[in-house]
Amino acid sequence: MGTFKIEGGHQLKGKIQPQGAKNEALQILCAVLLTPELVTINNIPDIVDVNKLINLLKKLGVKINKLGKGSYTFQADEVNLEYLESDQFKIDGRGLRGSIMIVGPLLARFGKGYIPKPGGDKIGRRRLDTHFEGLIKLGAKFGYSREEQFYGVEAKKLKGTYMLLEEASVTGTANILMAAVLAEGQTTIYNAACEPYLQQLCKMLNRMGAKISGVGSNMLIIDGVDALGGTEHRMLPDMIEIGSWIGLAAMTKSELTITNVSWDDLGIIPETFRKLGITVEKQGDDIHIPAHTDGYEIQSFIDGSILTISDAPWPGFTPDLLSIILVVATQARGSVLIHQKMFESRLFFVDKLIDMGAKIILCDPHRATVIGHDYKSTLKATTMTSPDIRAGVSLLIAALSAKGTSTIQNIEQIDRGYENIDERLRAIGAKIERIE
Incomplete structure (x- = not known):
């Protein structure tokens, strides 16, 4: 079984091309x-x-x-x-x-x-x-x-x-x-x-x-x-990978350009990240994420109530990106309720994030409330296991933002959905090593 060894806390920079969907x-x-x-x-x-x-x-x-x-x-x-x-x-x-x-x-x-x-x-x-x-x-x-x-x-x-x-x-x-x-x-x-x-x-x-x-x-x-x-x-570019890289840029305060994203096929994905306070700029058919050195602030609903982000069939928000949204919210200013309607076991990975110092209340198998740290307290490195593809990448993003060296086991789950992810992350400055 393979393992990723990740030295977190480094800013990344450059361009990354999404894989086929x-x-x-x-x-x-x-x-x-x-x-x-x-x-x-x-x-x-x-x-x-x-x-x-x-x-x-x-x-x-x-x-x-x-x-x-x-x-x-x-x-x-x-x-x-x-x-x-x-x-x-x-x-x-x-x-x-x-x-x-x-x-x-x-x-x-x-x-x-x-x-x-x-x-x-x-x-x-x-x-x-x-x-x-x-x-x-x-x-x-x-x-x-x-x-x-x-x-x-x-x-x-x-x-x-x-x-x-x-x-x-x-x-x-x-x-x-x-x-x-x-x-x-x-x-x-x-x-x-x-x-x-x-x-x-x-x-x-x-x-x-x-x-x-x-x-x-x-x-x-x-x-x-x-x-x-x-x-x-x-094939179209993979919208789930595009969302993953948006979340990665925000969490690591990095300036990244995601190239050839097929904007017309992204639906409400860019706008959903904007609701977390993340700047998502359209540059031709690319997405540019500037370095969020001053953090990012979660919006509230018009009446001032706490923002809820939930999954729904297209053109609603894809359930495959809720794990990414959740981990990104851990360092935002403000709070958000994540409502995963479609799969009852998909939020259980939050235990790993809580171990890293995230403020998350798992309300039930389908809902979690995240209270953002606003970078006043960074996540701490730890050892964890990838339970599924999307949770695995969410934990990887958390590890890249955390202080210290983390290890993620069972990375075969991540390899199921992300092509040569360690090589591509190293190309933009990530300190990640694959250990077989």
Whole structure:
């Protein structure tokens, strides 16, 4: 198990380029199963979760050719369906939550799709009901082995229908959408997720010959087609990483420029950081964060009540950045209530921040009140363990701002979502060392 050794308390300076979007990559890579033709994908992040999915596709028989850094071609013209029922697949599929999104494309093209209960972050329950209820409405027969925790759907031919999703699940919408593009007739998905990454998937599928309208809204209308062709696609920059670097700059009083961020796809992320008093400047398609040497002050609501920042489906604030917001608030002037609605275990990492001297009241599994230090008392170095991707990076940001030398164990969790993070941080002046 790897460890980061971090000497905190240093100002950073320079430019940092965000990687390709992890959450987009997991959807887009599964979509290559929808066609026997060549698909070229660019700006793929070199991270553990994405590499696991690429390896899973390879074992499924997809021909994969690396063209260069972040660029690959995929051709699913000889898919090995026998692998889906092998013991090895039951092991491989469990190692990655994103593997659930191979089910829709396989079902649509080959009439069957299987998946073991996927793994991923330990952040609470993440139900798969939306995925399978949608596929069942398209005409699939569902099966589940409780003993093996193995799911399966089969159908001779999917048929379009109207469905109202119980929740605006991003991966659920993606899975149902990829099945519906090859279904017979018209499918309407209401309460669909509409994140930029889901929009990217829709645009890619339309270039492949799909007929999807309503892209960017919560109602998608899909007219099924007989087959899809090849295409070329480029990933957006990762909005979660962009938010992480904004938080890093503020906490370490550093002047940073985050380049090529695709401002139009960031939604309310910049404005949410501004509510914490952080200066977020637009310079072309870059974000510039000046050094906050005098600190930053949390705004109040208009009536003077304490600011609350909570997560919500897009275009609301993404839950993946609440951990970053929370850690940044520990050194602000003022107080904020963080309300994590979607995952009941995601705030438990605050114990580590309290050990470092942060003033945080964990009200319940979903809410935490943060009383900022205003840099009058810096966080103290400590030894900690990364519980999930986003909490791990939040603890890393805390360690880079703290006095002394901290260690973070279980950094494999961070590597799942952030590409070569230690090298990229060293390039802007961070004192961080990877110890295997």
